[in-house]
Amino acid sequence: MNNLEQRKFVIIAAFVIIGIIFLIQLFSIQVIDDSYVSSADNQALRFVTKYPSRGIIYDRNGEILVLNQAAYDLMVVPGQVENIDTTLLCEILDITLDEFESNIDRASSYSKYRASIFKKQMTASEYAQLAERLYQFPGFYGQKRSLRIYPDSVAAHVLGYIGEVNQRQLDLDSFYRSGDFIGISGIEKQYETMLRGERGREVLMVDVHNTVQGKYENGELDVDAKSGYNLESTIDLRIQKFGEQLMRNKKGSIVAIEPKTGEVLCLISSPTYDPNLLVGVKRAKNYALLSQNDSLDPLFNRALMAKYPPGSIFKLIQSLIALDEGVISENTGFTCNKSLVGCHNHPSANSIKEAIQMSCNPYYHQLFKRLINRGRSKSYFEDSALGLEHWTERVTAFGLGQRLALDLPNLKAGNVPSVELYDRIYGKRRWAFSTIYSLSIGQGELEVVPLQMANLAATIANKGYFIDPHLISNIQNLDSNLPWEHHETGIDAGYFEPVIEAMQWVVEKPGGTARRARIDGIEVCGKTGTAENPHGKDHSVFIAFAPKENPKIAIAVYVENAGFGGTWAAPISSLLIEKYLTDSISDTAKQNQIIRADLISLEDVYED
């Protein structure tokens, strides 16, 4: 029996061996192999991105230009979808069974255990229908997003639009994740880092039925989303809206600036579009329609990108430079000799004021000749080159030929011709004043964008300086001084007096070219222009500021193919000035005539 009693050791050994085997296996799966931890997290934890709401953009009076609207992405975790009533889900979502299958396949090919988007950007009301039945569809849940909404449907070119990031942007900036929105144009692009805010995260625990069971670790790992900063823009919703209305069925643009501050009051490019068209899922389709199927190219921002010859408004700069250089005095007269440059019928100008008021072309031809050929060299060619070099420098000081510091992307610099340009075209010493004289009246190689014209008006209103034109005056809750700089033209303030006086005559005196810009009770100073257009009817230009004393608004209106500047551009300016200064319109007949005018169809008639 003793022998058999020893068998207790065999049996106890068996118990211990099994225990050790268990501990080895436990050590291996609990301590060595960490794949079980991630499997557990994948199953029981749901990482929900909390999207920040994008910053709101206000106008200068606190009116909302763009805000957010709740939308929902329907997310799916394919591995958790089981035993659902597919037909019912398709019915609620209004999709076909095929679409359902292909969406699920697409999601599965990304990951069976991670969420991907099943249906994008459902509106709050669409989602509400689904939300109350969501418990019937394990594996599906709603992810709150926000879409832009433009309550007044205005300022599309200023505000710009947002869209989902593309692969290139994802590669460039690790901030973004697939499906995020990013500003693509306008203020949305320029102020993207301010507007976007910061994503938050919520870690939730879900049970085997994918029902949320509460916050993981009592929410210690959660991060709140940080909303984007709200922006206060300088735009005045009233005149932005009114200007867009006036420009209906016309091609061109309007830019208005508050001279003292450089704040852009309105920035209009026509034709425009309803910014609400480029929101959410319909963006891609509408973008294609706007960019390809519309010959008028409504997405093109003419105010910043369309380069035009300035035409007669350039005579203001010529006058100021000539006075400051001392090549003429206030009372210098030139006969209206139409031999070299054409002119309309008017008495000869006996002063700079009359020259401006009557916009005499031969006067400026002679004035420009004095500016260019100053006898600095015996060679006529050399002298012209030296003269032009200096002239270019002085013109550039008005913000021409350079990209202004406006806070919008894709701004064009325009062109102020330089010695290098003509050397390149004609060869060194192969050109002289006689080659470039059309610059005298704002034609030739000169190119400006409407913003620069408005900035010119503001510079004159300020009698010699301008502040960088800008659209954003304040970023709410952020201490930062926006970098708007002061620029001097170098023209003595005194020389502006006669020019401004003449600009008032342009509007008010009999024989002034912009009589249609008159407003009772407001002293408007302006200058018309009619830019030659080799492709069709001339462009109508008008720049102005008002009131004469302590100007509040400087404006440039450019209407393509509208003919003489006084006919269309001047009255449009005056309406906007009146609206801005008095918030009313005295001459509703003028207003209605302009709103009704269809200059686009007119152009078509001319082209036929």
Added chain:
Amino acid sequence: MRTKQSIFQDIDWIMVAIYLVLVAFGWISIYAATFDEQHRDILDMTQNHGKQMLWIVLAIVIATAILLLDHQFFETFAYAIYGISLFLLLAVLFVGSEIKGAQSWFVLGPISFQPSELAKYGTALALAKYLKVHGSKFKEMRIKLISLCIIFLPAILIMLQPDVGSMLVFAVLLVVLYRQGLSGWIFILGFAAIFLFVIALFMKQFSWEISSETSIAGSWLFLSLLASLCGVIFYFLRKSKGSLLIILGSYLASLGYYLSVDFVFDHVLKPHHQNRINELLGIVSDPLGAGYNVHQSKIAIGSGGFFGKGFLQGTQTRFHFVPEQSTDFIFCTVGEEWGFLGSVVLVSLFVFLMARIIWMAEKQRSEFTRIYGYCLASILFIHFTINIGMAIGLAPVIGIPLPFFSYGGSSLWSFTVLLFTFIKLDSERKFVLR
């Protein structure tokens, strides 16, 4: 002859303490497994943990009652209890209720009762009593056969329910016979049979491609290898005439067994058994189907790490990823919330308890108590091995509870009765004559 002063005199308090620790640890785990914010109350009777608290209180009453009984009671009524349990096992086949595919429960209103629990106890008592009387003549074939009958009669009745898990509990009582003198070869043969069974299942899937046209099926390859092995063994033992016969015989037996595996596997085992075995051996992997339970169980335990996620912090068990988590897969809660440390404590407690029972059994003057102790240790051992083994993917999924730990009054009480009978018998060891 001395007389006892108190029923608590000479009780092995260490075993009682382990019992209480296991029961308490089990109850905490059930609380964690069923916990949700709406049912925080530890005594909420609509929840498993609330009910388990009641079962525990009743189990302690039962334990005390057993200690109050006269120690002669167990030996005296051993055969009677065995007889009653056989009768109930027979009756349950006709009037029992089917739960989870096995006709193994009597349901009377709110009370349900599993006669196989009583049968474990009855069989242990009957075996102890029979071997106490006839153990000295265990070498006789007749005694061996009767012992085997005592074990396998209830096992066969349970197999008819069918309840594979409970049946295994009876098979483990062979350990008791081993101590009594049954040859160890029977276990070696048993392991060889399991080994062959596994090989056969693997070889079914395997074939050796010699060229694109000819391939040798895995089975033929294995049988040829086995034959060569026998040939080699015979070469070394060629001087012993009898060895040829033995080697040839065992080869033929293996061959027959091997060929029968296919048949047994495909026709005797139910599809869910086939799946569980295939899954365990890694022949097929289907984490969302047959392998779901074990896959989830391993994730829960594995994600616990070294220190565990902490009490009530287990996401996998609390949120029902693991099925049957307060009964068969209760170990997941321990693994997830208490980590490797908690698992070591639990496994060690069980191993220590079982080893102590064997140790104590050998100290007995009474053959009855000693043999009963071996029965108890074996029964605990098989539950422990299968239950934790399946939770960590080392044993096939067989639904048997973890003693003292799993939720359920029936199993808690039956293990309480089994253990406290031994504690009672042991406390009398100084007063009994051989």
